[in-house]
Amino acid sequence: MSAARVGVVTFPGTLDDQDAARAVRHAGGEAVPLWHADPDLKGVDAVFLPGGFSYGDYLRCGAISRFAPLMEELIPAARAGLPVLGTCNGFQILCEAHLLPGALMRNAGLHYICRDQRVRVESTATPWTSDFTEGQEIVLPIKHGEGRYVADAATLAALEAGGQVVFRYAGSNPNGSMNDIAGIRNEAGNIVGLMPHPEHAVEDLTGAPSTDGRGFFSSILKRLVNL
């Protein structure tokens, strides 16, 4: 049986694509590089939108990337059920593309934050989080200046009522996110975005605070193998 193929997107200014690809391979999958200017998903089974500063965060984080040629393919595929995970800048891009509701704004304290963060898993009903248990606390690195999740009151209520809050900051809220939200999913559950970085927490060797990030990759690979 051939390995499940997870696409990893690179925009100009993406930083974490190499770590994401490595994490996919570490979990036993095949990482397929996808290029922003090439409107071709190469038949992948899932897509990882990594973090960084695509297009230098010009205009708004993710605002330019959202219109990249690759996104013209990715947006309808995601709406049709393709599993997509966006971390950090990837989460911002998913919000700008309206694949996820709400927006990510400048941290309440204005500072760029780089630290290890406790995060509580609130939902395992996504293809990216099935290997966790609900209520489980994990530790992942965060590194962002614009991670404050905001949405209007009706959207926020709908997210909470529908179990679409997938991750919440535990301990302290680093950026002023509404309802301590660290990550959310769409209604169907196939699209997940979060500010913390699972791809930086898969190997002890790199000095990661944990290997809790492995759960994301083992979840998606199990899902793809069992399809």
Added chain:
Amino acid sequence: MARVIVDVMLKPEILDAQGQAIARALPRLGFSGVASVRQGKRFEVELDGPADDAALADVRKMAETLLANTVIEDYIVTVERAES
């Protein structure tokens, strides 16, 4: 060339952390009497032709699509110079 201005501001209910930081800095610099500051973006759009109804409809579409994120921001379109 006709020139159209698009002002983009955060919606009133959205916390403007940068505006607050600016407001807090002003008294330290000797500027008193400022109740609050909100920070936004100004786009100056130069048109090839006149700023007629069709062109303004286009600018509004630009604002909706790219210049503003209407989840968190409002925009106002004003004509600074109508004729080319």
